[in-house]
Amino acid sequence: IRPVSCSVGVLPRVHGSSVFTRGETQAMCTITLGTSSDEQLVDGLIEEYTQKFMLHYNFPSYSVGEVRPIRGPGRREIGHGALAERSLLAVLPAVDQFPYTVRLISDILESNGSSSMATACGGCLALMDAGVPITKMVAGISIGLVKEGDKSVLLTDIMGEEDHFGDMDFKVVGTRDGITAIQLDIKIEGIDHDIIRQTLHRAKEARLNILETMAKTLPEPRKEISKFAPRLLTIKIDPEKIGKIIGPGGKNIKALQADTGAQVDIEDDGTVYISSVDGMAAEKCRDIIEAMTAEVKVGKIYTGRVVSIKDFGAFVEIAPETDGLCHVSELSDKYVDRVDDVVQMGDEVKVKVLLIDDQGRIKLSRKAAMQELGESDPEPVNAGPREGDGGHDRYRGDRGGDRGGHGGDRGGHRGPRREGSRSGGGDRGGRGGDRGPRRD
Known part of the structure; x- marks a missing residue:
């Protein structure tokens, strides 16, 4: 294997980056994290679908010392990018674990064979640098073959000339535990099982060697994503x-x-x-x-805002777009003459959900919430004591006229109490006049 070196975090402003070098082949990989609105829409053969992971492979002319116009991707770029994408797709986390849309761009800075495998290795490091929780590290290698008659020689980590003059280019990508992607290009009629077996064995040894070097640079994905990522x-x-x-x-x-x-x-x-x-x-x-x-639960206390006041109670918004009625009788543990004596528009109050009827209407109680919280209202200013509180001046409401207090003017002079009479007050009517003295 040619000398391998790698580094991460080479571009601090992007969400994740790495440079992977093997011999005279070098790939710079960058990661961009996005949301679901950034997913790629693919016009498939049967129907459209979206991709949350995209790998774009760029092979500029300067990477091989040439000068030509930079145009859109061709067959080579699309094919190499698809292989590297398949290689990494197997170790990406589930959507519910990492819901980001991930775009990986591989720019080949120099090339002398196996640039797609450099993309797989550099892409893995860039994902880890971005904080993508991949399940395992991935590395790839190309195995070549020169075959003359019955004689054959396997070549590990082939360069450009070996790829050009050789008979096989067998790319193998995987983790420590298995293979995630393979691609086989051959120029001869075929290869036997023994060559395939030896190729996979060599590829595993080379892969483990590269993974060891990568682990020294970054042994595991970063715990936090970039501060520049959404x-x-x-x-x-x-x-x-x-x-x-x-x-x-x-x-x-x-x-x-x-x-x-x-x-x-x-x-x-x-x-x-x-x-x-x-x-x-x-x-x-x-x-x-x-x-x-949120589901409104019966018996739960909410902090709500008064959004409407009526004669019969107040409507309290306990959640956005969700309100209920707190009847005047449920506003306080004291007598309430007017609703606005207790609450005003916009007030924040604690209320308890008493009931949700079959039509979804919510019945609330401020009184029950205060009792449960151990709180109490002062006596309302504009109201007397409630009926049943005791005392001589209990409030009875309007009974149609001034009746006065006890012992006051009740409408007409009563005159002096008769001697021997049970009660004074003059002719009361309907009693048959003077009843006479009481019997002994």
Whole structure:
């Protein structure tokens, strides 16, 4: 194997980078992390599909000392990139573990054979430098063959001339435990099983040797992604509540994105991707969405905001787009004459959910919440004591006229109490006049 050297973090501004050199072949790999909106849309043979991992391989003319116009990718670039992409795809984490869209670009700086294998090795290091939690490290090698009659010689890590004059180019990529991709190019009629067996054995030895060198540079993926990469959070919601987040004409989601500065993408299955350059903005957006889609539970105490006041009670918003009625009788443990004696528009109050009816209407109680929290209201200013509190001046409401207090003017002069009479008050009517003295 030609001398191998590698380094990571060579471009500090990108999300991950590496340079892998083997002999006179060198590849610089860079990683860009994106969101679900950055997925590549592929127009497939049958239907369209998206890719979350893309590897773009560039082979500029200067890498082989030539000067020619730089045009779009050709057959060679597409083929080499597809092989390296297949090699790394096997060790990428699941989407629920790492929801980022990953783009890997390999720029071949110089080439003298096996640039696609250099891309696989350098791409693995760049992924690890970017903090992508790959399951295992990957390395690749090319095995060549020169065959004359019954004689054959295997060549490990072939250069450009050996590839040109040789009879085989067998590329093998894998981890310490197995193979992730192979590609075989031959110029002869065929090879027997013994040659294939020897090739795979040699490739494994070379692969383990390269992996050991790579591990000295970066033994495992970084724990944190680059500070320049977007922060991406994922939550799962009830698909039936997607419309609640989006709102009429996208009103809610537009306001949410404008307020937090985060980008929100929602899948049909209820998976919500929240991305932002600022991690705090993404967390704030996540908290709002969780509050909007949270299931209101009976018996739970919420801190809500008064959004409407009626004669019969107050409507309190306990979650975004979710409010309930706190009846006047449930506002306080004291007598309440008017709702606005206790709460005002915009006040934050603690309420307990008493009931959710079959139509989804929520019944709230501030009184029950205060009792559970051990709190109490002072006596309302504009109301007397409640009926049943005791005392002579208990409030009875309007009974149609001034009745006065006990012992006061009750409407007419009563006159002096008769001697022997049970009670004074003049002719009361309907009693038959003077009853006479009491019997002994």
